[in-house]
Amino acid sequence: MIDVKARKVVALAGGVGGAKLALGLQLALSPGNLTVIVNTGDDFEHFGLAISPDVDTVCYTLAGKVDIEKGWGLQGESWNVLTALKALSAPTWFQLGDRDLATHMERTRLLQAGWSLSQITEHFCRLWGVSSHVLPMSDQPFRTLIRTQAGELLAFQEYFVREHCEPSVAEIIFQHAEGISPAPQVLSSIEAADLVVICPSNPWVSIDPILALTGIVPALKMKPVIAVSPIIQGKTVKGPAAKMAQELGLEASAAAVLGHYTDFVNGFIYDQLDGDIFTSDNYPGIIKKTTNTIMKNDEDKLGLAIETLKLGERLLENTQNND
Numbered sequence: 001m002i003d004v005k006a007r008k009v010v011a012l013a014g015g016v017g018g019a020k021l022a023l024g025l026q027l028a029l030s031p032g033n034l035t036v037i038v039n040t041g042d043d044f045e046h047f048g049l050a051i052s053p054d055v056d057t058v059c060y061t062l063a064g065k066v067d068i069e070k071g072w073g074l075q076g077e078s079w080n081v082l083t084a085l086k087a088l089s090a091p092t093w094f095q096l097g098d099r100d101l102a103t104h105m106e107r108t109r110l111l112q113a114g115w116s117l118s119q120i121t122e123h124f125c126r127l128w129g130v131s132s133h134v135l136p137m138s139d140q141p142f143r144t145l146i147r148t149q150a151g152e153l154l155a156f157q158e159y160f161v162r163e164h165c166e167p168s169v170a171e172i173i174f175q176h177a178e179g180i181s182p183a184p185q186v187l188s189s190i191e192a193a194d195l196v197v198i199c200p201s202n203p204w205v206s207i208d209p210i211l212a213l214t215g216i217v218p219a220l221k222m223k224p225v226i227a228v229s230p231i232i233q234g235k236t237v238k239g240p241a242a243k244m245a246q247e248l249g250l251e252a253s254a255a256a257v258l259g260h261y262t263d264f265v266n267g268f269i270y271d272q273l274d275g276d277i278f279t280s281d282n283y284p285g286i287i288k289k290t291t292n293t294i295m296k297n298d299e300d301k302l303g304l305a306i307e308t309l310k311l312g313e314r315l316l317e318n319t320q321n322n323d
């Protein structure tokens, strides 16, 4: 039997929850065998700087630099610039730490010099000693907008950070999404993977932008794919996925998450606290597994990654038996 460490795995991820499982997978696999494709629908410009929050959250986490408490930003950060901006009555709702600002400044400078977001991310990851490959989902601008039930149109970070996810969501809009291509290496990394893992990120605003890109869903249909539910007992550990589901008229449950991915997943992991929510009639072709999906520390992250890889081995055996 092949050593699971030797498997090539592609993970699709958004921010904090996705980054945690990505770290677990990085710990479980041989160096270089993990590729993380990251949502860029949350990207925006602030103070003229190009900010890629989910890409940075994944890179900082894989580099062991992330602020563990917040799940984003850098450990041991200082806030001198933000404090000075506040004194100037500048908008400070989006917290940019001093050292994090250096990332955004250098990314902006390199973009202006003609580098792509993928090239910049690879360059930063090399400097930060990240052994995995981190690919922004696209090098073309893709913006997630939220139309609120009050009729307002908000950029994603305005909804998420400035408004604390409080407005009720009427519609999620992917601006200019049609015809946007995945970044170089995104499709080829899926083609080369033994297994694809959809991290426990928000399906509607973190994973759907990746799935909306040309060629992604057809590429996933060719591979064993496991999704991990971010919804546990009708709630999320962090972020608005459960609240959003209800506002969009969906059920806030792990079953609704599986229903969302049913066209292309072969395996599904949901939390042990949800017990037996599926009967044998629900999605019979998809292998379901319960385990602890709450990732409080690195042991939990590694544990969930190992359970995911073990389910991956079952899916791979099934594929070989059907060949």
Ligand code: FO1
Binding pocket: 014, 015, 016, 042, 052, 053, 054, 056, 057, 072, 073, 093, 094, 095, 096, 100, 157, 160, 161, 206
């Ligand atoms: N999240 C917050 O809740 N408040 C912030 O002020 C904030 C600032 C921030 C700065 C840089 C960065 O890379 C991420 C940041 N995040 C912040 C996280 C981010 O808004 C979200 O985690 C994602 O966009 C949702 O996946």
